[in-house]
Amino acid sequence: xxxxxxxxxxxxxxxxxxxxxxxxxxxxxxxxxxxxxxxxxxxxxxxxxxxxxxxxxxxxxxxxxxxxxxxxxxxxxxxxxxxxxxxxxxxxxxxxxxxxxxxxxxxxxxxxxxxxxxxxxxxxxxxxxxxxxxxxxxxxxxxxxxxxxxxxxxxxxxxxxxxxxxxxxxxxxxxxxxxxxxxxxxxxxxxxxxxxxxxxxxxxxxxxxxxxxxxxxxxxxxxxxxxxxxxxxxxxxxxxxxxxxxxxxxxxxxxxxxxxxxxxxxxxxxxxxxxxxxxxxxxxxxxxxxxxxxxxxxxxxxxxxxxxxxxxxxxxxxxxxxxxxxxxxxxxxxxxxxxxxxxxxxxxxxxxxxxxxxxxxxxxxxxxxxxxxxxxxxxxxxxxxxxxxxxxxxxxxxxxxxxxxxxxxxxxxxxxxxxxxx
Numbered sequence: 359x360x361x362x363x364x365x366x367x368x369x370x371x372x373x374x375x376x377x378x379x380x381x382x383x384x385x386x387x388x389x390x391x392x393x394x395x396x397x398x399x400x401x402x403x404x405x406x407x408x409x410x411x412x413x414x415x416x417x418x419x420x421x422x423x424x425x426x427x428x429x430x431x432x433x434x435x436x437x438x439x440x441x442x443x444x445x446x447x448x449x450x451x452x453x454x455x456x457x458x459x460x461x462x463x464x465x466x467x468x469x470x471x472x473x474x475x476x477x478x479x480x481x482x483x484x485x486x487x488x489x490x491x492x493x494x495x496x497x498x499x500x501x502x503x504x505x506x507x508x509x510x511x512x513x514x515x516x517x518x519x520x521x522x523x524x525x526x527x528x529x530x531x532x533x534x535x536x537x538x539x540x541x542x543x544x545x546x547x548x549x550x551x552x553x554x555x556x557x558x559x560x561x562x563x564x565x566x567x568x569x570x571x572x573x574x575x576x577x578x579x580x581x582x583x584x585x586x587x588x589x590x591x592x593x594x595x596x597x598x599x600x601x602x603x604x605x606x607x608x609x610x611x612x613x614x615x616x617x618x619x620x621x622x623x624x625x626x627x628x629x630x631x632x633x634x635x636x637x638x639x640x641x642x643x644x645x646x647x648x649x650x651x652x653x654x655x656x657x658x659x660x661x662x663x664x665x666x667x668x669x670x671x672x673x674x675x676x677x678x679x680x681x682x683x684x685x686x687x688x689x690x691x692x693x694x695x696x697x698x699x700x701x702x703x704x705x706x707x708x709x710x711x712x713x714x715x716x717x718x719x720x721x722x723x724x725x726x727x728x729x730x731x732x733x734x735x736x737x738x739x740x741x742x743x744x745x746x747x748x749x750x751x752x753x754x755x756x757x758x759x760x761x762x763x764x765x766x767x768x769x770x771x772x773x774x775x776x777x778x779x780x
Contacts, residue, residue, distance in 0.1 A: 420698075420700040421700065424448075424449075428441050428463055430467050434470045440479075443479060443482045444463060444466055447485060448466075448485065449701060451485075452697065453694055453695045455489065455682055456691040462489050466481055466482075466485040468500070469481065472506070472507025472510065473522075480522050483522075483527075487527055492544060494681035495543045495544030496685065497545050501545050502544050508552055513565055516565070531675055534677055536573040537573075538677075539573060541576075541577070542573060542581065547572070550582065552585065553582045553586050557589050557593070558588065558592060561592050561595075563616060571588055571616055571662070575588065575654060588651060591643065593648075594644045595619070597643070597644055602642050606619050617663055620662070623639075629656065630656070631656070636649055
């Protein structure tokens with residue numbers, strides 16, 4: 359019976375070891391299960407709240423973005439009814455040409471800043487013109503916005519006579535035609551007029567002739583260089599007529615049209631200039647830039663005259679809109695259309711939501727004030743929050759220990775079984 363006693367001893371020893379281990383495991387499992395359930399509930403709750411918040415933010419995102427952009431324009435003193443018209447115009451343009459509605463609104467901020475006295479529907483009208491012109495001439499909206507501000511400064515008197523909105527449309531039409539005739543773009547024209555400034559207008563040169571001269575010069579040079587050469591030519595006309603003994607002004611002392619001056623020089627020197635004739639003109643006009651302009655334009659005064667007439671007969675935006683439409687990406691239209699729908703739909707309820715959010719934001723000020731008024735209470739609440747965070751850390755640590763202990767007891771049980779094996 360020795361083998362029976364030995365067997366009973368092994369069973370007893372295993373039983374004495376495994377029972378406590380089983381009890382320990384049971385307790386650890388119970389605590390770990392509670393911890394896991396707590397963490398799972400918190401994670402699920404936090405995820406649900408975060409997902410809901412993200413869903414609301416995504417839905418309201420376009421409306422919030424447009425509201426912020428319109429708020430920037432409102433800071434310039436623009437009336438609420440004009441802001442409403444501007445927002446509607448921006449959304450419509452974004453769908454039609456695939457451009458960002460909020461960027462269109464922000465461009466109007468620069469227009470309002472650059473052009474004083476815009477009223478009524480003039481700001482939405484200028485914004486529409488700028489957006490379409492930028493698309494038609496492959497320029498970014500900021501470049502065209504600055505360009506329109508520069509051009510208004512140069513031709514302000516003419517703009518007031520024509521009416522600002524009509525002038526803006528005429529400006530767009532002439533700019534687009536010039537870009538089409540001479541293969542330049544919106545940036546090139548902006549650089550050209552930025553370089554020449556109001557010099558030509560002050561000399562009495564019509565804007566049709568200015569566009570034609572600057573456009574034709576850009577066939578062989580940049581816009582900035584074209585403006586610089588034209589400006590040098592204008593600066594040297596007075597001295598040149600004295601030095602050459604020619605008449606470049608009318609009876610009232612106003613400068614003759616550039617085309618007329620070129621025709622006079624052409625009659626004197628012919629189609630091209632020799633080296634000696636070039637030197638003579640350089641002394642007369644006082645710069646190489648002026649002579650370079652004369653040389654380039656004298657070769658095709660007929661073409662320059664045709665361009666001037668074409669520009670004089672351009673008034674509206676029909677051609678500009680055709681050019682802009684041909685530049686439009688249809689996929690961008692779809693993308694901006696979805697943005698516009700959300701902006702318009704949720705923009706209706708955004709004021710009410712903003713009112714609620716404002717209450718929460720104001721509540722933060724109250725809480726901040728309370729922390730100063732009740733420092734002891736603030737301390738208790740802070741400690742309580744730290745205790746909650748600490749408890750969560752303890753629970754996590756216990757779950758880690760429980761996992762390690764479970765593995766350890768499993769290993770001990772296996773080891774003991776091997777040791778007691780016969």
